[in-house]
Amino acid sequence: MTAQVNTVEPTARGRTLELTENARAHIAGQMQKHPDAAAFRIGVKMSGCSGYMYVVDVADAISAEDEVFDFQGTRVVVSRQALPVLSGTTVDFVKQGLNSMFRFHNPNAGASCGCGESFTTDTLVTE
Template sequence: MSVTLTDAAARHVHKSLAKRGKGIGLRLAVKTSGCSGLAYAIEFVDDDSAGDLKFESHGLALMVDPKSLPFLAGTELDFVREGLNEGFKFNNPNAKAQCGCGESFAV
């Protein structure tokens, strides 16, 4: 299974990379944290890292470390605006529960 971006997320990442002046995409990971046990980690990536699995979506690289892939497989990353707030939203089919603030999840 792969990890993908929605059109809205891809537009946002392309704009952000252009503003930064460098980068090939995003690195996605899962870390132990939050009230539900696991939290998403996301950062810009400037080059391929040895050991990361690489997925392509909308011309962007999505790098995932092998330990995080079981938790992220099949995830679609979206970028949403809700009122005055905007940010990435993980549509993760592996998440069985999510905390109220949306910052952490459980599988």
């Protein structure tokens, strides 16, 4: 059974998520490599030494519990449980030498661990 998908603008319902042009272009490129994918997923999970870790992946399906954002035709999904932690976040994609990575500018992150892999927040995600 396929959930009904209501795609919203990135600032809809007071929940904001922003992608830089570099992030949007990278995600669009990833989606071209996976033509059967439904969207690109951005989320968080409990992990690391500080509490949460960002998770990015191609989403095979969109559930009724997902918020779907449209960035110039690039669909990004965030679970409603993770949205309070990610709301207001700007996602960038940067290249440094041979390395490339997503970089998250999250106003909800109180602190991050020394290695930069995880962060803390006052908001609890129940995924």
